[in-house]
Amino acid sequence: MSEARDLCECEMHGAQRETFVCAHIPPRIDHGVDCGFVCYPGPDDDGLTDAWCFDCEVFLNANGGEWTDEVKVPDGLSILCAQCYLRARKIADEHSRLRVN
Numbered sequence: 001m002s003e004a005r006d007l008c009e010c011e012m013h014g015a016q017r018e019t020f021v022c023a024h025i026p027p028r029i030d031h032g033v034d035c036g037f038v039c040y041p042g043p044d045d046d047g048l049t050d051a052w053c054f055d056c057e058v059f060l061n062a063n064g065g066e067w068t069d070e071v072k073v074p075d076g077l078s079i080l081c082a083q084c085y086l087r088a089r090k091i092a093d094e095h096s097r098l099r100v101n
């Protein structure tokens, strides 16, 4: 079992590996992730890389195209459990709102 990730306690899924997404994604999951879902292809083989919405992507591209200590997700990151993360990504994919950088 991988110990690379901390566990979080999800109301729906119990103890799960935690993932980080911008604060705009979690409230939009039940709306088809209409804010968009952008993530890196790797390096994690579990695919649970940080993700952010299209608005944050616009901000990112206007500020050099890479998250750094100075260029941070505008409204911070939220923790999503791995199951919720995969659900959000799948929903975004189904609505053609998934973009892999």
Ligand SMILES: [Zn+2]
Pocket (backbone or CB within 6 Å): 022, 023, 024, 025, 052, 053, 054, 055, 056
């Ligand atoms: Zn965002």
Ligand SMILES: [Zn+2]
Pocket (backbone or CB within 6 Å): 010, 011, 012, 013, 014, 016, 080, 081, 082, 083, 084, 085
């Ligand atoms: Zn969950």
